[in-house]
Every structure is written in structure tokens, then in C-alpha cells.
Amino acid sequence: MRQVRVTKMVELDYQNASTNKQIPSEQQCLDWLNQFLPEFQSLSELTVRIVDEDESQMLNHQYRDKAKPTNVLSFPAEVPPFITEEMEFPLLGDLIICSQVVNQEAQEQNKSFDAHWAHMLLHGSLHLLGYDHVEDEEAQEMESLEIEILQKMGFPNPYNDQ
Template identity: 60%
Template sequence: MELFVDLQVVSENDHNIPSIESIEQWIQSTIIAGTSPKEEAELTIRVVDSEESQQLNGQYRNKHKPTNVLSFPFQNPPGITLPLLGDLVVCKKIVENEAQEQNKTLTEHWAHMLIHGTLHLLGYDHIDEQEALEMEALETRLLIELGFSDPYFSEKE
């Protein structure tokens, strides 16, 4: 599968953002596990500060606070097939704060958030309990396969 990731870093501080190679590995693993095989896929990841995250979260989800990751799936026009998955908007500060609060490495939490957001682009959701369990199980499997720990382990104790 050929993957195209447009990484846009518009955060004031670009330190501690994973390498494009790591990001592509995490996303490619997610696409392969979460959907039927694709020859190619394309998405944009925009790394933002709290202000932009809050503005977008308010505009699109009516939640007036910044959030870790927002997913905007691309809707193909009828009769047109494009490899676009959509856009992910990641709030760098929220991801950093959550990693610290959850006693995770920053890399581990970035991987989790990008896998989580990509699954949303693929149509997964966690609105009802059964969908949430399915999505969490897939996130856990992918993270473990990539060498990380179960992101929900401490919550299950």
C-alpha cells in the first residue's frame, strides 16, 4: 500500500513531534488492520495549538475547549473514487499533557492518538458501548503489535 501523509505543523513549538517515518508506520498499520486492502491512501495531519483546536472543536462538535485529536473524514462525491481518507487535527499541548497525566511516554501517546484518529477516518466510532469496545480492542492490538503497551490497561484495573 502506498501512503501519502501531508504533515502540517502550525504549533508555535515543533519539538517532540514524532518523525514522519513513525507517523506513516502507525497510520499504515491502522489502515491495513481497519479496512479492506487499499492500493493507496492519503491524509493530512495538522498539528495545532490549543486555540485552533478549541475553535475547531467548538465549530464542528459544539464543545468549546481544546481536544486531543479531531477527525474529519473525506466524503467522496457520488461516482468519484479518490484515495483521500481525510484530515486529523492534533493539539500538541493536549497530547503532551495527557501523556504526562497518564504516565505514558510522549511517543506512545502520539501513536495512540494517531491510530485513534485514523480509525475514525475509516468509519470506526465509540458512541455506543459495543462500537467503543471494538475500537478500543483494535487500538490495543495495533499498539501492542507496534511495541507499545495497552493504552487502556490502567483504566481496566
């Protein structure tokens, strides 16, 4: 009997729409995502779109009624259940990450480029998985989970000194 081994746990649609040269590569993003997403579901599919401030601000205004760019926006997939059953990978949704905002935050917060980008991918992915931080209890749960996962990935606590 032949065994099929799944080597890809995350199917990533990586879109670079940014003029910024200091962004993580598709492989870096995929490596980071593969370090934590399989803990939540064995197979995942998502889009990561890296944008500039104009696109981030437009989307943030359109969907959150905030007239400024933001670090990461999460758009969970809304796929009917009968379609989900036929898909090879469970579709999580889309992450829109603003390169200028993330890089500026990393610099202002004295964080490494890799640590902050990995955190934004994790933070956005947790939103796609249903986590939120509107209420204090939810925020505490989400932050604790982020700290734990980032430490497993070799990154420091992102909430120190904030």
C-alpha cells in the same frame, strides 16, 4: 513484462502548525500509519495537521460545540464516488491533533510520548475509517482494535490504569 511495486501505502500530507517543539516527525507519523492502515485498505491518503490549543479549541467548538481543545479531531473525506474512482489514493480525510493536549495527556497518564502519539494517530484514523465509540458496544470494539494494533506495533495497552 515489467512489474511495478508500490512502496508507499500511505500518502501523508503532514502539516505542522504548532509552536510546540515536542511533536513526532513526518517520518514517524508515516511509519506508524503504514504499520496499520494497509490492514484496512491497501492505499490511503490523509492529512495530519498538528496544531496548538487555540486552533484545536476553535475547531472543537465549531464542529462539536465544545469550548475546549481536544487531543484529536477527525474529519472524514466527503468525496463523490465518481471522483474517488479517478484518484490514485483513496482519500480518508483529515486528522487535527493538538500537540499540547496530547503531550499533557501522555505525561498525566504516565505514557511514553511515542506510544500516546501513535495511539492518537490510530484512534483518529479509525474514526476516518468509520469506527466510533458513542455506544458501549462500539467503544468496546474500537478499544479492542486499538489495543490489538498498538501491541502489534510494540506499544502497551493504552487503556490500562484508566
